[in-house]
Amino acid sequence: MDQQNDQSKSIIYQEMSSMLSEEENPIRMNRFTLSFTGHSAHLEQRFIADYNSTSLPLLRFGILAGAFFIAMFAILDHLFVPEMRNTLWAIRFFFMIPTGLIVLALSYLKRFLPWIQIGVAAFVLVAGLGIIYMTMVAPSPANYTYYAGLILVTMFVYAITKLRFIYACITSWMIFVFYNFAALYLVDTSVTLLINNNFFLFTANCIGMIMGYLLEYSTRKNFYLQMMNEERHALELEASMLRTANKLAATVAHEFNTPLCVIENIYNLTELKTVSEADWREQLPKIPTQVEKMKKLVEKLLAIREIKDVDYAAGMKILDIHLQGTPETDQEQSIPEKH
Numbered sequence: 246m247d248q249q250n251d252q253s254k255s256i257i258y259q260e261m262s263s264m265l266s267e268e269e270n271p272i273r274m275n276r277f278t279l280s281f282t283g284h285s286a287h288l289e290q291r292f293i294a295d296y297n298s299t300s301l302p303l304l305r306f307g308i309l310a311g312a313f314f315i316a317m318f319a320i321l322d323h324l325f326v327p328e329m330r331n332t333l334w335a336i337r338f339f340f341m342i343p344t345g346l347i348v349l350a351l352s353y354l355k356r357f358l359p360w361i362q363i364g365v366a367a368f369v370l371v372a373g374l375g376i377i378y379m380t381m382v383a384p385s386p387a388n389y390t391y392y393a394g395l396i397l398v399t400m401f402v403y404a405i406t407k408l409r410f411i412y413a414c415i416t417s418w419m420i421f422v423f424y425n426f427a428a429l430y431l432v433d434t435s436v437t438l439l440i441n442n443n444f445f446l447f448t449a450n451c452i453g454m455i456m457g458y459l460l461e462y463s464t465r466k467n468f469y470l471q472m473m474n475e476e477r478h479a480l481e482l483e484a485s486m487l488r489t490a491n492k493l494a495a496t497v498a499h500e501f502n503t504p505l506c507v508i509e510n511i512y513n514l515t516e517l518k519t520v521s522e523a524d525w526r527e528q529l530p531k532i533p534t535q536v537e538k539m540k541k542l543v544e545k546l547l548a549i550r551e552i553k554d555v556d557y558a559a560g561m562k563i564l565d566i567h568l569q570g571t572p573e574t575d576q577e578q579s580i581p582e583k584h
Contacts, residue, residue, distance in 0.1 A: 272285055272465075272466060272469045273285040273286075274462070274465060277411075278410070278411045279409075279410050279411070279458070279461050279462060279465060280411075281465070281469075285469065288468070288469065288472055291472070292465060292468050293359075294359075295468065296409070296464070296468075297358050297359065297361055297362065298358070300407040301352060301358075301361070303407050304352065304361065304365060304406065304407045305349055305352055306405075307365070307401075307405040307406045307407060308345045308346075308348060308349045308352075308365065308368060308406075309345075309349065310401075310405060311345055311368070311369075311372065311401060311405070311406075312341075312342045312345045312346065314397070314401075315337050315341050315342055315345075315372060315375075316337065316338070316342060318337075318394070319333070319334055319337055319338075322334060322337075325387050325390075326383050326384060326387045328384070329382065329383055329384065332382055333379055333382075333383065336375050336378060336379060337375070340371065340375055341371055341372050341375040344367065344368050344371040344372075345368045345372075348361075348364040348365060348367065348368045351364060352364070362408060362409055362412050363412070365406050365407075365408055365412075366402075366408060366412045366413075366415070366416045369398060369401065369402045369406060369408070369416050369417075369420075370416050370419060370420065372398055372401075373395060373398045373416075373419075373420035373423070373424075374420070374423060376391055376392075376394040376395055376398065377395070377420070377423055377424050377427050378427075379391045379394075380392055380424075380427065380428070380432060381427055381431055381432050388432070389434075389438060392424065392442050392446070395420060395421075395424055395446055396445060396446060396449045398417075398420060399417050399420070399446070399449045399450055399453050400449065400453060402416055402417050402453065403417070403453035403454070403456050403457040404453070404456065404457075408457075409461060410454075410457045410458050410460075410461040413453070413454075413457050414454060414457070417450050417453060417454075418450065421446060421447070421450060424442075424446065425439070425443065428442070493546075496546075497546070500542050501539060501542060504535035504536070504538050504539050505535075505539075507531055507532075507535045508532055508535055508536075510528075511528045511529065511531060511532060514528060
């Protein structure tokens with residue numbers, strides 16, 4: 246019976262392991278947002294928490310890099326539109342860069358960690374809006390060249406910020422829409438120039454989407470495989486503990502069976518009317534002996550420090566507790582005999 250139970254548990258374990266194999270149970274993700282779905286949906290929150298935590302150093306570096314590049318391009322403001330320098334610098338140093346520094350400071354708060362992606366997206370959006378505003382206030386023809394900064398923002402949002410694909414897409418396309426709105430309704434931009442700029446900006450967005458999609462897909466796939474390996478390891482550990490527990494139960498039953506049978510037989514003798522009182526009293530001294538034997542068995546069970554199997558019966562294995570030894574017996578064995 247025990248052997249059959251052990252075999253059935255082994256079959257269940259094998260079935261659970263096969264369910265986790267990548268071939269029979271491939272990763273399930275939304276094609277557009279890349280979120281885990283189906284049987285993988287339970288990993289989504291764990292992935293987001295892990296991604297926010299592990300990407301935090303690179304994310305902070307991205308914010309600092311973005312702030313540095315925004316400040317560096319102030320040199321071009323001085324060279325090409327010196328008459329508008331103060332206005333453009335105010336946009337850079339009092340609007341764009343402080344937004345990034347605020348998000349950077351908030352990233353050190355644990356309560357802000359779940360919102361860090363939205364915070365970085367807000368910083369990128371502010372940077373893009375700042376550049377769009379520069380195209381509106383800078384004099385012609387310098388204002389037509391500032392749109393190139395939007396291409397840099399697009400590259401930045403997909404490659405450096407560690408934004409998830411969905412947030413990067415929303416942010417970059419919002420900047421694209423705002424630029425076209427400003428160019429059409431707020432600034433006198435020629436149709437030919439607008440079409441030219443849109444070709445480059447649209448292509449940069451598409452290339453960035455492909456790059457961001459592949460990066461996050463690879464990150465999610467690696468995370469999925471890591472989680473599946475951990476679950477396999479947990480199943481193997483659980484199965485190993487179950488096998489050890491079964492062996493321990495069989496060992497206890499085997500080792501305690503003999504002294505318990507002796508005690509039971511003595512008790513049965515006292516109940517038999519055909520046996521004289523003198524005969525069953527003669528067997529009573531055996532009870533303390535058997536009790537002492539069980540105490541020693543308990544000591545050996547408590548002293549187990551290594552799993553050693555021995556064949557028992559019908560293909561079953563039990564723990565060999567007699568080779569384990571108790572601390573006292575180990576100490577006695579370590580003392581050399583005197584001749």
